[in-house]
Amino acid sequence: MSLNREPVSSLGEPRVLYVVWELGNVSETFLTQTAKRLPLDVRVHEWLATPKEPQPGSHNILERVWRRLSPRPSKNTNADRAQNRFREQLAATEADTVLVDTGPLAMLVATVCKELSIPLCVRFHGVDAYATRLTGEGGNNYRDVFQSAQSIIGVSRHMCEQLKQVGAPDEKIRYSAYFVDPTLFDTSGINTEAIRFLAVGRLVEKKAPLVTLMAFRRALEQCPDIRLMIIGDGPMEQACRQFIRASRMSHAVELAGPLPHETVAEFMSASDVFVQHSVAGTDNDHEGTPVGILEAQISGLPVVSTRHAGIPDVVKEGVTGFLVDEFDVNGMAQHMITLAQSPGLAQQMGAASREIVSSEFSFDNTLGKLARILTEAAKVPSGDQRKRL
Template sequence: MRAAIATGEYHLGGETFINRHIEHLFGGNTVVVCGRFHGDNPYGKSYFVRRDGLSGKDILIAPWWLLRNRIRHGTSRLPFGEAKVALTKFVRDEGVEVILAEFGTQALALAPLANDLGIPIFTYFRGTDASKAIRTERMRAAYRKMMPRLAGVFSVSQFLLNNLKRHNITHPNSHVIPSGVDVRRFAPQDKVPLSFMAVGRFVEKKAPLITLRAFADATQGFPAAKLDFIGDGPLLEATRALAEEIGVTGKVRFHGAQPHDTVRDRLMSTQFFLQHSVTARDGNTEGLPTAIQEAMACGCITISTRHAGIPEAIDEGDTGFLVDEHDDVGFTAAVSTAIAVDDPAAMSQRARKVAEDRFDNHTLLKVLERRIQDTLADRD
């Protein structure tokens, strides 16, 4: 089966889950439809860039089409004019049999075209597209109009499906399939005692200041404790400044953004993983963070929050510890509790076992393929 993977940008190193679909879905029989392309095509795929700029003719007709699509479909994202003709030609020439839109917002743009061409289209909700994106009634209404056009819906967590359902955005063929992790590449090594890691953008949703302060407070009596921050973002300098202010620069290392292999190599020997995820003021949430799945596969004891799909991954007190969002005191206490675990090796092994059972992306890829194939078989 030949699939078109629709995504916002191709190729982004941090979107390992999407890149895996591009490389491996249906044995790699895929093409890419993207909003932006940065010149990196490591899988040698045929690709189509939807936002390469409007032709002169399309610029002239844009006001009419944007208004028409907004009224009819609830969104102006749809291709029109010569851009639509070019995309239609690409899809037909490539023999596309099914479309997987990797975000709900991508499905908005492509579902009507897929219906016109008689090509079944599925979408995958991953986080922002089922949280921040639906804060406005306009977007919620667009999603409601879109749902009947889809052959099925996937989500990385039940939390996101529930979030959509609260706004009457539902589909009868919906399934939770986490992004998963390559448990063969992410595997435990000997743990460095009192080693901590936090991975991700330095943004409000990750609450790096809470993470840093909790680590500092909980490890006051442990001079050997070390925290590695990997990532960059707008709150990086503020977090560095806080480390200076509270006197822990000797225990905290800021590595900036790093290649995925570097993250893996450090996670494998890390004992504790910290991620204080919160709902940002703009409504943005996680789905089910890939970093937590990777940390569990590496046998890290995870301290995180009861946020989005994270409780669907971590069994409290068994594979890690959870606190409420913005609970600074509770997060510090959870770090202290993790340090004092009687048998950290056993907890590490349980975390690894959960990752093998729930988050093996080889298994989850087969589940995704089977769900798509079963849906299409039922339509015949």
């Protein structure tokens, strides 16, 4: 895939083949930014770009992933063709190391990398590190990946501990946080007349949108002028609409559906407080570090969220926002009331949010650390030890 690359920072950097399921979706903006901004010689390989049979009735990426992981009677499968195509791009790029996003994709890539003695780095993102249906019992599905990978990357400290629990060797685990582009997000002043709350994310179990709505309903009773916009769609959308209607909140809550990234940034700059009630879902599904929270903070918004997975890494309690335990509806509602009734505090926390995220989660810090991990991996094995393609 051809990308408008940012200038690299140095000469002689390792050649990295960055393997992803696909780019181009609104939800994959972070992956595209990684490919463009990583200060190394990067080429991208999109696994799902492989020609495949029609799959009527679903465009869900997880279902498409499972089709490729499912055993098939014929040797001429999509997975076989995808691996051959991957080999061809390895030959074309002469990669020094491979960076793979998500554990399931690493399961497909690891065999080829091991065979050709090309160092493999695997970055986990959320569900792939936690959900038993993906990790297998005790991490059994990832055993070969953990054994052959040079580095195993978690995007939160909580995830790094989780990876250790499912069998990743401690000495291979690296922490490399997400990042946010400050140039895409602007700040706005607090609206002292009607505080505008914003939530962004898929309407799925681990985002717990109904819990957010329950908390907002209680806050609305105390602060009748506040408003809430929820951006995103998902399987819980109809349940959310029913709850809003049954709670007589249609005048105060808007479900905006999925929006382009640029439009989301505009709504963030026009909002006052970001809310997200993340919880552990069925099958132990967890967040990684929600990019939406980082984007809200760089927009100068205080955050009300939960002590869940990587969120405490990026939200400093009492400084950039408030955190509650999972399913603490009353606690979340009270913090929403506090910020609605104290616009000065909200503005102070929002300013701290932008300052801290600009410093700690900048391109230089986060992608610089990832580049160092990949550069170190590229040294093992050395070029003269590597099998030629």
